Amino acid sequence: MSTSENLSHELQNVLSGDPWYGSPVYTILKSVNFETAYEKPPGSIHNIAEIVLHMIAWTEEVMDRMNGLPSGLPTSGDWPPISKPDEQKWQNYVEDLKLVNVNLIGIIQNFPPDQWNEPTNDERNREEGTGVTYEELINGLIQHHIYHSAQIALLKRIING
Numbered sequence: 001m002s003t004s005e006n007l008s009h010e011l012q013n014v015l016s017g018d019p020w021y022g023s024p025v026y027t028i029l030k031s032v033n034f035e036t037a038y039e040k041p042p043g044s045i046h047n048i049a050e051i052v053l054h055m056i057a058w059t060e061e062v063m064d065r066m067n068g069l070p071s072g073l074p075t076s077g078d079w080p081p082i083s084k085p086d087e088q089k090w091q092n093y094v095e096d097l098k099l100v101n102v103n104l105i106g107i108i109q110n111f112p113p114d115q116w117n118e119p120t121n122d123e124r125n126r127e128e129g130t131g132v133t134y135e136e137l138i139n140g141l142i143q144h145h146i147y148h149s150a151q152i153a154l155l156k157r158i159i160n161g
Contacts, residue, residue: 003116007138008108014145015101025149026098032156034090038082041158046079048155051148052093053080059100062141066107066134071122108138 001009013019016026032048040047046054057074065071074080083089111134119131132140 002113003135004109004111004113007135007142008105011101011105011108011138011142011145014142014149015098019146021146023149023153025145026094028149028153028156029094029097032152034085034087036156036159037090037093038085039159041155044155044158046151047082048152049082049085049090049093050079051152051155052097053082054078055145055148056080056093056097056100058144059097059104059141062137063100063104063107065120065122065137066104066111068121071120071124104141 014024016024018024029052037048037052053076057076057078057080060076061072061074064075116135117133119133120137122131124131
């Protein structure tokens with residue numbers, strides 16, 4: 001299996017497949033209603049809607065980096081502000097997460113095979129002489145999705161019992 005095939009398979013598995021560790025991202029989100037998405041339990045820093053927007057923002061940033069743009073914070077911010085609680089907005093957030101990941105999978109599948117082990121366009125790579133390769137970037141985003149899907153599952157359990 002090529003690097004592109006492997007990474008796109010791993011990302012799809014985490015999002016909607018049958019990952020070894022448990023439920024995929026979209027299955028977890030499907031069980032979250034909009035009231036739960038906007039509720040912030042005591043002691044929580046972020047609610048589920050904020051986490052989903054954060055996941056979207058970083059997926060967009062990874063797409064930018066895959067397209068050769070310099071590394072930085074997402075253009076919409078690390079933690080983009082959410083709108084007031086609204087059922088349609090919540091559904092839009094979930095659909096936006098799906099759409100950015102479909103777009104990213106397309107980029108992965110069409111990425112030049114000989115560039116996977118090259119460093120991304122990150123000023124820190126040149127300063128330190130090391131850096132994140134494109135393959136490591138995608139693996140990092142996959143880990144990021146897993147991490148935040150676990151947070152979402154835990155928040156949902158805390159809120160709904």
